[in-house]
Amino acid sequence: MEITLDKKNSTEGLIKIKLTEGDYQPSVEEKVKDYARKANIKGFRQGKVPTGVIKKMFGKSILVEEINHLLSHKLSDYIKENNLKILGEPLPNQDKASTIDWEVQKNFEFEYLIGLVDEFSYDLSSKVKVLSYPIEVDVKTIDETVADLKKRFGKVEYPEVSEAGDNLFGPLRIKEGDFAREQAFVAVEKVEKKEQKKFTGVKKGEEVEFDIDKTFGDINEKAQLLGLSVDEAKNAKGAYILKVETISRTEPAEVNVELFDRVFGKDVVKTEAEFIEKIKETIGENYKRESDHFLEHNIEDYFVNNTSMNLPDDFLKAWLKTSSQGQVTDDVLAQEFDAYKRGLKWDLVKNRIADDNKITVEADEVRAKAKDMIISQFGGPAIAEQLGDKLDAIADNYLQNENGNNFMKLYNQLRSEKLLKFIREQITVTEKKVTVDEFKKIVEEHKH
Incomplete structure (x- = not known):
């Protein structure tokens, strides 16, 4: 077997795999014998079907299956062993494959086009300046919220x-x-x-x-x-x-204890002043989440716009069309490819920063996150006391559900939180306080 890489440029390459009969024949013969042992063919006792009959009936399909199996493993091993940073999945040369004569050929040559991550550098220092927009909870917003609550509970x-x-x-x-x-x-x-x-x-x-x-x-x-x-x-x-x-x-409901209890729970606030302060605190928490989310978007903008990176556009378009089973067409690519490239570029920058700075997430951290989420959804700290040791089992069951997707979802969320916190600590974030209306206007004007 011979495997070679022909780099067309810094972002595209062609992996060629040459197979001789000795590379695949042993596994083909073993599979033929396995078929012979298990086949149920009229005129022959089970387990006594001659291998010649199996080859005549199934030889071509067995050959194709075993060669594809061999290619898949060898291609994956070659990429790992040579530490190739690829994008998407290797694309087989279908034109070349269509010329194969499976009945006659003994030696085969296959080609796979790969997209490669080009070398790039990023700046993660105090020289990087990004604006944050903390939202001030003004009297107008509080008055509007009180009016809305009075109407909602009226x-x-x-x-x-x-x-x-x-x-x-x-x-x-x-x-x-x-x-x-x-x-x-x-x-x-x-x-x-x-x-x-x-x-x-x-x-x-x-x-x-x-x-x-x-x-x-x-x-x-x-x-x-x-x-x-x-x-x-x-x-x-x-x-x-x-x-x-x-x-x-x-x-509208009257501003009294009945309204306080209906909005925040019994005896959480007891006076109008406490009610207003609690509203201000709740709005502030909600707006902080919005402000933090927009800051993360601004950080993404900075690194996408200021990190020079070459991407294999033609390869990516071909891979997206091939892997989408017809869902991605030329029209879809014309509308959405730039957004896809932007997301890919940001993912590559984030992954490089995480690798360079050894930002990792442990399984225990994911489990703790799951427990916090369960506690939050089902009544707060009180439910944790009621569940006791059962909470661990409930969290583990949740993480194992959906074929492990729940675990990966929380893992990725934690990794993203850690990474963005780390980035914020390295760069210069300048705050500019704004009102709610000003913030909405800034977000609207910033939309891509």
Whole structure:
């Protein structure tokens, strides 16, 4: 057997494997004997089928099977032994393989195209500067949250005539056309201010005609009303008619102990001041997660944009099409290949940083993460005390489920957390405090 690598350039190579009869024949003969022992063929006693008959009936398929088995192992071993950093999987030269005459040939030559990771360097130092946007919880956000909680936990009534702030329910149809929806609803407060008067003073059973674009400036509200995706809703135009069958009105809850208990649990907060402080704390935690997530995105941006790396585009496209079983087409590649390359580049940088700095995750850490997750989902520290020693068994059972995918999911999550924490400690992160609205605007403008 002869295996060679012909590097076409720094990112692509061709592995050639030459086989002689002596490389595969012993295993083929053994498989023929195995078939002879197990075959159940009319006219022969089981276990007494001559090998000549087996070769005549199954010889070609056995030969192909054994050679493919041999190639798979030898190719994998060669890549490992030579420490080749490949992308995707080796692609066999199908044109060359199609010329093989399995009936006659004794010697074979196979070719596999491989994509290689080119050498690259990255900067992980204080010279790397990335902006973070901690979100300040302002009075406006707190007031809006309190108003939302009062409404969410308020008393719902069903009046006969609508007012501002009500919700109107009923069938919806387009005035000219065939669109119709059996049940839709309009939240009057979500309607453009100039158009809200159309939806107030309406009695049950009456119809409201409105221009959908004038009525809804927010495409998401328009999509929600029509029950369509945002992209589909963009094309919806003209006059629509809502027949009002039900009107709902929420009388806001009073800010008192009953509301405190319903929102945060019994006796967690007892005064309005504590209630406001708890809301501020909860919002702050949620916004910190959003801010941290956006910081991670900015870190990714920096390394993707500032790390020079060559990738084998042609190989990757061919591999994606081959391995997707027809799901990835040229049209799909035209739309999504740049995003795929970006993700691949970031993964390569992260893996190199993790390898260079020996950032690893142990099985005990994954188990501890699983236990924390279970405790969090089922009632906090109190449940841990109730479960006692059973918690370990529950965690192990969870990690083993889904063919080990649960273990890998938590493993990758922990590895990512460790890696990003390490990166943040090495680079310079500059903070710029912003309001919620400012943060939303920054995120929206930053979208790729």
